[in-house]
Amino acid sequence: MSNTDTQGELWEVFIQSKPGQSFKHAGAIHAFDREMAIENARDTYTRRGEGSGLWVVRSKDIVSVTPNEEGYFFDPSNDKVYRNPTFYEMPEGVKHM
Amino acid sequence: MKTSLISQEELLLEFEKKINAEQKIEPLDWMPDEYRNHLIRQMSQHAHSEVIGMQPEGNWITRAPSLRSKKILLAKIQDEGGHGLYLYSAAETLGVSRDQFIQWLHEGKAKYASVFNYPTLTWADMGAIGWLVDGAAITNQVSLQRTSYGPYSRAMVRICKEESFHQRQGYEIMWKMMEGTKDQQEMAQDALNRWWWPALMMFGPHDSDSPRTSNAMKWKIKRETNDNLRQKFINKTIPQAELIGLKIPDSNLVKLSDENYQTSDINWDEFWKVVNGNGPCNEQRLAHHIKYHNEGAWVRESASLSNPK
Numbered sequence: 001m002s003n004t005d006t007q008g009e010l011w012e013v014f015i016q017s018k019p020g021q022s023f024k025h026a027g028a029i030h031a032f033d034r035e036m037a038i039e040n041a042r043d044t045y046t047r048r049g050e051g052s053g054l055w056v057v058r059s060k061d062i063v064s065v066t067p068n069e070e071g072y073f074f075d076p077s078n079d080k081v082y083r084n085p086t087f088y089e090m091p092e093g094v095k096h097m
Numbered sequence: 098m099k100t101s102l103i104s105q106e107e108l109l110l111e112f113e114k115k116i117n118a119e120q121k122i123e124p125l126d127w128m129p130d131e132y133r134n135h136l137i138r139q140m141s142q143h144a145h146s147e148v149i150g151m152q153p154e155g156n157w158i159t160r161a162p163s164l165r166s167k168k169i170l171l172a173k174i175q176d177e178g179g180h181g182l183y184l185y186s187a188a189e190t191l192g193v194s195r196d197q198f199i200q201w202l203h204e205g206k207a208k209y210a211s212v213f214n215y216p217t218l219t220w221a222d223m224g225a226i227g228w229l230v231d232g233a234a235i236t237n238q239v240s241l242q243r244t245s246y247g248p249y250s251r252a253m254v255r256i257c258k259e260e261s262f263h264q265r266q267g268y269e270i271m272w273k274m275m276e277g278t279k280d281q282q283e284m285a286q287d288a289l290n291r292w293w294w295p296a297l298m299m300f301g302p303h304d305s306d307s308p309r310t311s312n313a314m315k316w317k318i319k320r321e322t323n324d325n326l327r328q329k330f331i332n333k334t335i336p337q338a339e340l341i342g343l344k345i346p347d348s349n350l351v352k353l354s355d356e357n358y359q360t361s362d363i364n365w366d367e368f369w370k371v372v373n374g375n376g377p378c379n380e381q382r383l384a385h386h387i388k389y390h391n392e393g394a395w396v397r398e399s400a401s402l403s404n405p406k
Contacts, residue, residue, distance in 0.1 A: 005194070005196050006196055006394070006397045006398070006401065007195050007196060007397060008397075008400065008401065010186070010189065026255075027183055027186050027187065027248075027251070027252065027255070028186035028189070028190075029182065029186065030186075030195065032400040032401060032403075036400075043179075044179050044182050044183070045255075047175070047176070047179065047259075048259070064125070066125055067123070067125050067126045067127070068127075
C-alpha cells in the first residue's frame with residue numbers, strides 16, 4: 001500500500017455500531033496526526049450516527065497474513081475437529097446440552 | 098514464498114475460479130494487470146465524479162430559497178465529498194497514491210462523469226440533479242455493490258445507503274415546484290428538458306460501442322451492461338415524472354408495456370463532444386479543482402512539516 005507525498009499518512013478506520021459490538025473495518029482516510037485522523041474518520045464515516053465507538057490506526061502498523069500464506073498459516077487448526085461441539089456423540093434424549 | 102513457483106496461467110486460473118464462485122478479490126490477492134488497471138481507471142473516475150459533482154450544486158448554496166433547503170443542500174454536497182473519499186481510499190488499495198490520482202485528473206488523463214460539465218442555471222436544477230443524476234448514479238451503484246473487488250464493493254454499499262436521501266430531496270424539489278405557480282412549473286419542466294438526456298448519457302455508450310465491457314463483465318467488475326442499466330433507470334423514472342405532471346422531452350417516447358418504455362436514441366455526437374472535453378463547463382470544472390488544490394498546498398506542506406513521519 002502506498003503512502004502519498006503531500007496528503008499525510010493513510011489510516012484505517014474501524015467503527016463500533018452499538019456499545020457491546022465488535023469494531024468493524026469501514027475504510028481509510030488520510031491525516032497528519034492522531035487527532036486529525038480521528039476527526040477525519042468521524043466526518044467521513046459517521047455522518048448518520050453509524051457509530052458509538054471509533055478506532056483509527058496507521059495502515060502501515062497493521063499486520064496481516066498474505067493470501068499466499070493463507071493455506072498453511074491456518075493449517076494448525078484444521079485437524080482439530082474435537083474443538084467443535086458437533087464432534088461429540090450424545091445419548092438419545094439428553095436435554096440442555 | 099510460494100508465488101515464484103506458480104506460473105501466471107495457474108494464478109489466472111485461481112483468480113477466475115474465485116470470481117466464478119462469487120468470492121471477492123482483496124487488495125493483497127494476485128490479480129491480472131488488466132483487472133487492476135480497469136479498476137484503477139473506473140474507481141478513480143468514480144471518485145473524481147463525486148468530487149467534481151460538488152461544483153454544479155455548490156453554485157446554488159448561497160441562493161437556496163429557504164434555510165431548510167440550504168441545510169439540505171449543504172448536507173448533500175458534504176456527502177458527495179465523503180463519497181469521493183470512500184472511493185479514493187478504496188482505489189488506493191490498488192497501489193496508486195492519492196496524489197497520483199489527482200495529478201492524472203489535472204493532466205486530463207483521468208475522466209469524471211460528463212454530466213457535471215453542464216451548467217446549473219436555476220434552482221430547479223438542484224431538483225433535477227438530485228432526482229435524475231443521483232437517480233442514474235444509484236441505478237449504477239446498486240449494481241456495483243456486487244462488483245468483484247472487495248474494497249469497491251464495500252464502498253458502494255456505504256454510498257448506496259446515503260444516496261437515496263439525495264434522490265428523494267431532488268424529487269421533492271421538483272414536486273413542490275410542480276405544485277406551485279405556473280412560473281415554477283415551467284422552471285421545473287425546463288430543468289427536466291435540459292437534464293433528461295445528459296442523465297441517460299451517464300450510463301455510457303451502447304454495449305456494442307463499449308470496448309471494455311466484455312472483460313469487465315467476465316471478471317465481474319461490472320455486473321450489468323450500460324444499456325440494461327439505462328433501461329432500468331428509464332422505466333422507473335418516467336412514471337415518477339408523470340406522477341407530478343412533468344413531460345419527458347422525447348416526442349418519440351413509446352410505452353411498450355407496463356413499466357417498459359422505448360426512448361429515442363441518444364445524441365451520441367453530443368455525448369462524445371462532452372466526453373472529449375468540449376462540453377459547456379469542462380474547462381471551468383477542471384480549472385476550479387486545480388486552483389483550489391494548488392491554493393491548499395501550503396496547508397498540506399505545513400502539516401507535514403509539523404508532523405514528520
